[in-house]
Amino acid sequence: MRLSVIGCGYLGAVHAAAMASIGHDVVGIDVDTDKVASLAAGRAPFYEPGLQPILEAGLESGRLSFSTDPAQVKGATVHFIGVGTPQRKDGHAADLTYVNAAVDALIPYLAPGDIVAGKSTVPVGTAADLAKRIAPTGATLVWNPEFLREGYAVKDTIEPDRIVIGIEAGSDGERAADLLREVYHTAVATDTPYIVTDLATAELVKVAANAFLATKISFINAMAEIAEVVGADVTDLADAIGHDERIGRKFLGAGVGFGGGCLPKDIRAFSARAEELGRGDSVAFLREVDAINLRRRDRVVDVLAEALGGAVYQKRIAVLGAAFKPLSDDIRDSPALDVAVRLHGFGARVRVTDPQAIDNARRAQPQLEYVADRADAIRDADAVVVVTEWDEYRREMTPAELAELTDGRIIIDGRNCLDAAAWRAAGWTYIGMGRP
Numbered sequence: 001m002r003l004s005v006i007g008c009g010y011l012g013a014v015h016a017a018a019m020a021s022i023g024h025d026v027v028g029i030d031v032d033t034d035k036v037a038s039l040a041a042g043r044a045p046f047y048e049p050g051l052q053p054i055l056e057a058g059l060e061s062g063r064l065s066f067s068t069d070p071a072q073v074k075g076a077t078v079h080f081i082g083v084g085t086p087q088r089k090d091g092h093a094a095d096l097t098y099v100n101a102a103v104d105a106l107i108p109y110l111a112p113g114d115i116v117a118g119k120s121t122v123p124v125g126t127a128a129d130l131a132k133r134i135a136p137t138g139a140t141l142v143w144n145p146e147f148l149r150e151g152y153a154v155k156d157t158i159e160p161d162r163i164v165i166g167i168e169a170g171s172d173g174e175r176a177a178d179l180l181r182e183v184y185h186t187a188v189a190t191d192t193p194y195i196v197t198d199l200a201t202a203e204l205v206k207v208a209a210n211a212f213l214a215t216k217i218s219f220i221n222a223m224a225e226i227a228e229v230v231g232a233d234v235t236d237l238a239d240a241i242g243h244d245e246r247i248g249r250k251f252l253g254a255g256v257g258f259g260g261g262c263l264p265k266d267i268r269a270f271s272a273r274a275e276e277l278g279r280g281d282s283v284a285f286l287r288e289v290d291a292i293n294l295r296r297r298d299r300v301v302d303v304l305a306e307a308l309g310g311a312v313y314q315k316r317i318a319v320l321g322a323a324f325k326p327l328s329d330d331i332r333d334s335p336a337l338d339v340a341v342r343l344h345g346f347g348a349r350v351r352v353t354d355p356q357a358i359d360n361a362r363r364a365q366p367q368l369e370y371v372a373d374r375a376d377a378i379r380d381a382d383a384v385v386v387v388t389e390w391d392e393y394r395r396e397m398t399p400a401e402l403a404e405l406t407d408g409r410i411i412i413d414g415r416n417c418l419d420a421a422a423w424r425a426a427g428w429t430y431i432g433m434g435r436p
């Protein structure tokens with residue numbers, strides 16, 4: 001099938017390349033000329049494992065192309081909208097500028113029978129408005145939320161755990177939902193749950209899923225706060241409650257909290273939308289989820305200051321990690337980078353390292369010192385802080401290696417990802433989050 005994808009960021013670029021890899025003819029459109037040039041030349045513009053090979057293969061096969069010219073979408077049967085919906089600068093609501101611009105760009109080229117499939121995360125009610133706007137073209141709007149995780153985006157796109165299609169009553173949405181079965185033919189062939197529902201439910205499924213995940217993380221971080229007072233171990237607690245199938249151990253990783261381009265802004269946008277709908281109380285708990293999450297960043301700084309005798313001023317601190325999570329170069333709302341910025345603000349001499357995210361981090365926070373090699377970050381540091389649980393730190397880094405680089409013997413495990421006993425046995429002051 002011929003498809004277009006509007007927006008070639010973390011979501012759209014992966015979607016375009018993944019759809020080409022399962023046999024479709026795909027054109028990706030973006031207004032960013034550098035991004036389009038990079039993709040068209042076969043260079044993934046961001047770090048995402050598995051993207052580079054499918055990008056190259058797609059371009060080589062001739063089935064995948066990229067352009068800044070929206071006219072290139074002509075002839076596609078399904079047009080996916082995968083542009084960003086960041087937090088508005090003046091509040092908590094989602095900024096729909098890019099979604100509206102994408103629809104405006106598409107409208108002149110839509111033909112009767114075309115399908116526009118929204119994938120961006122939007123406030124509930126957006127899809128119904130967009131459906132009205134495209135109706136005069138004879139195209140049909142459906143909402144097809146995306147659940148991919150950065151770091152596993154290619155796999156999550158080709159083998160999703162569910163497909164959700166929201167359609168408008170009375171439209172030819174049923175036909176659209178059938179056509180999308182053909183688009184996602186590989187996942188449909190393996191009996192992936194295929195849920196056809198209304199537009200509002202499809203939009204809500206996405207924000208509900210992210211709100212639930214954020215709540216799960218803040219729940220365990222709230223337990224960490226209690227554990228810190230009574231000397232309990234939140235990691236053992238998570239293991240123990242996680243054995244209950246109804247609870248599950250996933251997303252009970254306590255530490256410096258969640259970040260990224262999705263969870264933080266999605267819970268804020270959800271609260272803002274609920275307020276507009278007169279149901280702010282229904283999701284008031286999300287404000288608490290946000291507050292607990294942000295407190296964890298302060299906590300790392302406080303713990304470090306205490307370990308260093310009361311203040312971080314003028315202390316040399318190695319910050320291991322800048323990305324919001326491993327296997328990503330994304331620093332949007334990254335707890336790791338935020339901790340580095342806070343330490344710098346308190347006058348610490350911070351050196352930040354990360355296997356992938358240094359360039360993005362430097363662009364966003366140029367005042368910090370960045371080093372590519374973790375040894376250079378750690379050398380002569382008074383304390384080491386792990387804030388992104390890359391395998392490089394979690395599995396490969398040893399007390400012996402660090403002992404050769406510095407006389408400092410303080411390690412703060414902001415992700416509870418290190419072997420506490422091993423570090424302590426080697427003479428380090430190991431401090432985890434919510435652990436004795």
Ligand code: UGA
Nearest residue numbers: 146147148149150217251252253257258259260262324325
């Ligand atoms: C999240 C959702 O997991 C995806 O399903 C969704 O599609 C995506 O947002 C989106 O809306 O596009 P992602 O932002 O890639 O995916 O990252 P997650 O794996 O959810 O991690 C989010 C944050 O939570 C990270 O900072 C991570 O370090 C943190 N986290 C995760 C914890 O602090 N503890 C945990 O136990 C798990």
